[in-house]
Amino acid sequence: MLKRRKTRIVSAGSVRLGWSEPIVIQSMTKVSTAEIGRCVRQINRLATAGSKLVRLAVPTRADTAAFAKIVDKVNVPLIADVHFSWQRAIEAIEGGAAKVRLNPGNIKGREGINKIIDAAKMHKTAVRVGVNEASIRDLSKADVPLGRRTALMLREMTGYVRIFENRGFSQLVLSAKSSDIFRTIEINRLIAKNFDYPIHLGLTHAGLPEDAEMPSSIAIGALLTEGIGDTIRVSAAGDPVGEVKIAKKILISLGLLARSGPEFIVCPMCARAQINIVKLARQVKKAFSGFAKPVRIAVMGCIVNGPGEAADADLAVCAAKGKGWIYLRGRRISIVAEEKIIPAMLEAARKL
Numbered sequence: 021m022l023k024r025r026k027t028r029i030v031s032a033g034s035v036r037l038g039w040s041e042p043i044v045i046q047s048m049t050k051v052s053t054a055e056i057g058r059c060v061r062q063i064n065r066l067a068t069a070g071s072k073l074v075r076l077a078v079p080t081r082a083d084t085a086a087f088a089k090i091v092d093k094v095n096v097p098l099i100a101d102v103h104f105s106w107q108r109a110i111e112a113i114e115g116g117a118a119k120v121r122l123n124p125g126n127i128k129g130r131e132g133i134n135k136i137i138d139a140a141k142m143h144k145t146a147v148r149v150g151v152n153e154a155s156i157r158d159l160s161k162a163d164v165p166l167g168r169r170t171a172l173m174l175r176e177m178t179g180y181v182r183i184f185e186n187r188g189f190s191q192l193v194l195s196a197k198s199s200d201i202f203r204t205i206e207i208n209r210l211i212a213k214n215f216d217y218p219i220h221l222g223l224t225h226a227g228l229p230e231d232a233e234m235p236s237s238i239a240i241g242a243l244l245t246e247g248i249g250d251t252i253r254v255s256a257a258g259d260p261v262g263e264v265k266i267a268k269k270i271l272i273s274l275g276l277l278a279r280s281g282p283e284f285i286v287c288p289m290c291a292r293a294q295i296n297i298v299k300l301a302r303q304v305k306k307a308f309s310g311f312a313k314p315v316r317i318a319v320m321g322c323i324v325n326g327p328g329e330a331a332d333a334d335l336a337v338c339a340a341k342g343k344g345w346i347y348l349r350g351r352r353i354s355i356v357a358e359e360k361i362i363p364a365m366l367e368a369a370r371k372l
Contacts, residue, residue: 021275022244022245022247022274022275022276023247024039024040024247024250025039025212025246025247025248026039026216027039027216027217027218027219027250028190028216028217028218029041029218030146030191030192030193030217030218031144031146031191032073032097032099032118032119032146032193033097033098033118033119034097034118035072035073035097035118037146037193037218037250037251038218038250039218039250041250042276042277043244043249043250043251043252043271043276043277044072044073044250044251044252045070045071045072045251045252045253045264045267045268045271046071046072046073046074046075046099046220046251046252046253047066047071047074047075047253047254047260047261047263047264047267048074048075048076048077048101048253048260048263049062049063049066049074049075049076049077049260050062050258050259050260052083053076053077053078053083053086053087053090054080054082054083054086055086056086056089056090056093059076059086059090060090060093060094062260063090063094063096063098064094065261066096066260066261066264067094067095067096069261069264069265070264070267070268071096071260071264072096072097073096073097073098073099073118073119073251074094074096074097074098074099075098075099075100075101075121075253076090076098076099076100076101077101078100078101078102078108078111078112079103079104079105079108080108081107081108081111083108084100084108084111084112084115085111085115087100087111087112087115087116087117088111088112088114088115088116091115091116091117092116097118097119098116098117098118099117099118099119099120099121099148100112100113100115100117100119100120100121101120101121102120102121102122102123102127103123103126103127104126104127105127106127106129106132106133106135106136107132109122109127109136109139110135110136110139113136113139113140113143113145114139114143117145118145118146119145119146119147119148119193120136120140120145120146120147120148121147121148121150122136122147122148122149122150122180123150123151123152123155124149124151124176124177124179124180125151125152125155125176126155130183133180133183134183134187137183137184137187137189138187140189140191141188141189144191145191146191146192146193147184147189147191147192147193148192148193148194148195148220149177149180149181149184149192149193149194149195150194150195150196150197150220151173151176151177151180151195151196151197151207152196152197152198152224153169153173153196153197153198153199153200153203153224154198154199154224154225166200166203169198169203170203170206170207170210173196173198173207174196174207174210174211174214177194177196177211178214181194181215181217190217192217193217193218193219193220193250193251194211194215194217194218194219194220195219195220195221195222196208196211197222197223197224198223198224199223199224199225201223201235201238201239204223204239204243205239205242205243208221208243208248208249209243209246209248212246212248218250218251219248219249219250219251220249220250220251220252220253221239221240221243221244221248221249221251221252221253222236222240222252222253222254222255223235223236223239223240223254223255224255225255227256227257228256228257228258229256229257229258229259229262229266232254232255232256232257232266233254233256233266233269236254236255236256236266236270237266237269237270237273240252240254240267240270241270241273241274244270244271244274244276245274252267252270252271253267254266254267254270278314279314280312280314281308281311281312281313281314282308282311282313282314282315282316282317283314283315283316283317284301284304284305284317284318284319285316285317285318285319285320285329285333285336286298286301286318286319286320287301287319287320287321287322287325287326287329289321290322292321292322292323292324293321293322294321294339294340294341295321295339295340295341295358297319297320297321297339300319300321300337300339300361301319303362304317304319304337304361304362304365307362307365307366308365308366308369311369313372315334315335315369315372316332316333316334316335317333317334317335317336317365318330318332318333318335318336318337318347319336319337319339320336320337320338320339321338321339321340322338323338326338330345330347330350330352331347331350332350333347333350334348334349334372335347335348335349335365335368335369335372337361337364337365339358339361341358342357342358343355343356343357343358344356344358344360344361344364346361346364346365346368348368348371348372349372353368354368
């Protein structure tokens with residue numbers, strides 16, 4: 021079990037964020053907030069997939085008006101993503117936002133920030149201070165060298181957080197994102213060292229789903245193994261349900277989220293294999309697609325690693341030419357013909 025970094029506990033509606041709570045998966049809608057029906061349907065799909073918080077962009081007054089109506093139509097706490105306008109933040113807070121996300125790069129006026137803080141206090145709304153590498157640089161001047169960007173992000177974060185603290189507000193969640201894996205890891209380590217607020221992890225602008233999964237898994241996974249991170253959002257273009265699926269894979273792989281079905285261990289194949297392991301593994305996975313127990317199933321085709329993996333699995337087959345050895349909880353229970361492997365495994369699974 022990974023040791024989590026100790027933080028304050030912050031409530032976003034019914035969802036608690038912090039070191040003693042499960043790591044929360046969140047995502048963001050990809051349709052116009054003003055299209056209430058489409059937005060509600062997407063939020064419900066995200067909630068069903070496992071997103072415990074959902075964020076919506078509210079760039080206009082029409083969006084915050086729609087946001088308030090959407091809050092009453094869904095069962096998951098909603099976050100308002102606010103840029104440039106402190107008025108939109110207050111409208112969202114008054115409309116029932118469980119949390120608002122503010123960007124120090126474009127909401128800078130102290131008067132407006134103070135009004136947001138006062139409204140958030142009154143409505144018990146959490147605030148995420150979300151620094152993005154791309155939005156805090158003044159591109160009208162010489163750009164900030166890559167080696168100085170994490171220091172800039174930390175400076176922007178620190179100044180913003182102090183405004184909230186000086187006004188007696190502590191229901192904060194912090195995030196700092198870059199599209200670069202190494203700078204994302206570096207800045208989040210610095211935030212963890214300098215603050216005790218919950219941290220929201222993510223790699224921004226990660227790409228299309230097939231391109232986003234690996235870098236997001238590396239950046240988010242590396243920080244989670246260090247105990248850093250209390251809520252995560254995988255950013256990927258396209259259907260946001262795909263973001264939730266990737267996020268769940270990351271947490272499951274690190275033992276931070278319980279499996280709802282089998283874990284499959286499959287021999288990678290080499291010249292020792294005497295059977296098409298990939299074909300067999302796909303058949304096994306399909307046969308167990310409705311199996312709801314979090315068991316470990318191994319499909320092996322090698323005398324070198326097969327017995328050891330079988331010993332560690334709840335259910336396993338070590339397959340050779342024309343036959344397979346079936347193992348249950350590490351003990352060999354039968355040898356069957358190749359065509360009987362799937363039925364034999366399904367029968368053995370009834371004892372799990």
